[in-house]
Amino acid sequence: MALDQTRINDKAPEMYPELRKRERKILFGEVSVNGELILKEAGLSSIPHHLFNDQWEQIIHLDARENLLTNIDALPIPRIRNLQTLDLRNNHLECVVENLGDIRSLVTLRLDNNCISALPPSIKKLTDLETLSVSSNNLAFLPSGITELKNLKTLIISENKIKYLPPTLGELRNLRILYIHKNHFSALPLTFSMLDNIKELSLEWFRYTNPPLPKLLKGHIGEAMIMSLKTLCSNLYQAKNEECTLVSFLQHFSEGEFNINLVDTKKKSLLHLAASEGDYGVVHGLIKSNIDIDLLDKDSLSAMALAIKAEQMECVKILLESGADVNEGGGALGSSLHLAAFLVQPWLVRELLKRRADVNLKDCEGNTPLHIILGVFNKNKLASQMIADILIEAGAQVNALNKESWAPIHLAARRGQNHSIKWALRQNKILKKAGRETIDFNLQGGSHFWTPMHLAGHAGHFEIVELLVNSGAQLFIRNSDGRTPRQSSKGDLALFKYLVRAEKEVLKKQALSKNESYDVSELSEKEETMTDPIGDTKWKTYAGIYLLAQKGSVKEIRKALQKVNDDEVVKADLVYLLSKFGQDMRDIGDKAKGLVAKESQFALGNKDEFILNPRL
Known part of the structure; x- marks a missing residue:
């Protein structure tokens, strides 16, 4: 009977002493009349051994699949002397207890999908064992006692990660099923010819023959192929060879003359295919056979670029160790460094740079690796920060423009990568201290000369706009359409209002710092500049309004109202000020008065203090 998952607990008997024995069995698992104990999918982190103190000898089949077990130390091995089947698949086991071999009655042992790095030597004691399944673990070798x-x-x-199959494997004469695919070995022992009873064999090497064969061989056709492999091993042994190499295997099973550098219609070689699939053993075997490691496919991609793209990092490591080119082979994607940045792999970025990867190499869009990482920073902010720091240390150009004239900081702002902006602000302090070029937060990019604040405001990234404003980024830079960041943010009311307040704070401070006054009636379009807020018409307008309000110059405010006709916001502010001074508004007109409620940005607190309108 399966466990009640909501109530299982190692301390359950102590917590519920009033429960009768029968009730406890129902709640926490029950040994069936056939000797089966089912504990699967129960969320167990350890075997609740104390629940079955008087029953362990009766257990013949123990199923603890799909739990959270990291070890089986709590299993009372001396008391389960009648156990025949132990199923611990899909747990988190990192090791197997040394005395596992003391369960001499064991016939079936399943340990698949765990994190086991080695089998205990005592496994050789399990002489009655008929099935051993340990796929999808981290085994690097097989114990000699097998x-x-x-x-x-x-x-x-x-x-697994088995790099070597021992010749003694041929002594397992009763083997009928052998699955060895997806490991790290690049040669087969010639004693394979001694396995007379093999009926099923899985080996990914068959997929690299010409034409490709299925990975799993079984049935009449499969048995014929297995027999052919045994014949190959026997012939190699007679020819005084020590092992069956990958190339010998491929030559034997391919039709016609075999060429290791043969490519398909997409110009992909066997190495391209193996690297993409993560078939480490095949990659290793091909490299040892002197295949062209830097051969490019139809898309100008190398085997290493494909391995990185497919996140087959074991294959990437062996390609790096074998001297693969780190700058060529990225095709439209740029280089291996671009791919490493996109996948946010700090260790790989570091390894590529050690091998002299070009930190400022550009992809087909003109993006450098720094463009890439700042554009995906939020994937993993800590790893991204490490990569960005490594790139800067290696000499990355912080304001490099891509083909659309965007710098890395532009991509970060447009894509809402707030952690990129935070990193850039911190990094600027370091760069400035070191006397290096800093990241320009006011840099105008793209065909319309947008700053990072334009981009963030237009996309509605409030936090980024706030970060930029607080860092001192300029609020009054205009793009080629004459629009400021505020004017580019009208699709987001909250953001628009925030920028209105920010602008007024800047204008207020600047006006107070000036001794001269400005007559808004004398302003002209000729006085505008694109980048200097001191020379910006809007700044002078608000500065003039502020000074007029301070002086109580009602006549001048009314005069300004008649001349400032191109900006409804400024006009509304003037109307609002006149109303605060108690002026007769009949000659202003209904349309102008209606602007007060709709557009007014300022309010006069008293005659001595000009403050922001709290309604905004």
């Missing part, structure tokens, strides 16, 4: 398992019929060790 050859003692003379009754073994099924051996599944696929998807």
Whole structure:
């Protein structure tokens, strides 16, 4: 009977002493009449051994699949002497207890999909074992004692990191099923020819023959292929070879003359295919056979670029160690460094730069690796920060423009990468202290000369706009359309109002710092500049309004109202001020008075203090 997952707990008997024995069995698992104990999918982090103190000897089949077990130390091995099946698949086991071999009655052992790096030497004691399945773990080798398992019929060790298959594997004469695909070995022992009873074999090497064969061989056709492999191993042995290499294997099973550098219609070689699939053993075998490691496919991609793109990092490591070119082979994607930045892999960025990767190389869009990482920073802010720091240290150009004239900081602002902006603000302090070029937060880019604040405001990224404003980025720079960041943010009312307040704060401070006054009636379009807020018409207008309001110059305010006709916001402010001074508004007109409620930005607190309108 399966466990009640909502109530299982190692301390349950102590918590519920009133429960009768029968009730406890129902709640926490029950040994069936056939000796089965099912504990699967129960969220267990350890085996609740104390629940079955008087029943361990009766257990024949223990199923603890799909739990959270990291070890099986709590399993009372001396007391489960009748256990025949132990199923611990899909847990988090990192090791197997040394005395596992003391369960001499064990016939089936399943440890697939865990994190096991080694099997205990005592496994050789399991002489009755018929099935051993340890696929999808981290095994680097097989214990030498495995050859003692003379009754073994099924051996599944696929998807591990086994670099070497021992010749003694041929002593397992009763093997019928052997799954060894997706490992790190690049040669087969010639004693494979001694496995007379093999009926099923899985090996990814078959997929690289010409034409490709299925990875799994079984049935009549499969058995014929297995027999052919045994014949190959036998012939190689007679020819005084020590092992069956990958190339020997491919030559044997391919039709016609075999060429290791043969490419398909997309100009992909066997190395391209193996690197993309993450078939480490095949990659290793091809490299040892002197395949062209830097060959480019139809898209100008190398095997290493494809391995990085597919996130096959084991293959990437061996390609790097074998001297693959780190700058060529990125195609439209740029280089391996661009891909490493996009996938946010700090260790790989560091390794590529150690091998002299060009930190300022550009992809087909003109983006450098710094463009890439600042555009995806929020994926993993800590890892991204490490990469960005490494790139800066390696000499990345912080304001480099791509083909559309965007710098890295522009991409960060447009894509809402707030952590990029925070990093850039911190990095600027370091760069400035070191006397290096700093990241320009006022840099105008793109065909319309937008600053990072224009981009963030237009996209509605409030936090980024706030960060830029607080850092001192200029508020009055105009793009080629004559628009400021505020005017580019009208689609977001909250952001628009925030920028209105920010502008007025700047204008207020600047007006107070000036001794001269400005007559708004004398302003002209000729006085505008694109980048200097001191020379900006709007600044002079507000400065003039502020000074007139301070002086109580009602006549001058009315005069300014008649001449400032091109800006409804300024006009509304003037109307609002006149109303505060108690002026007769009949000659102003209904349209102008209506602007007060709709557009007014200023309010007069008293005659001595000009303050922001709290309604905005």
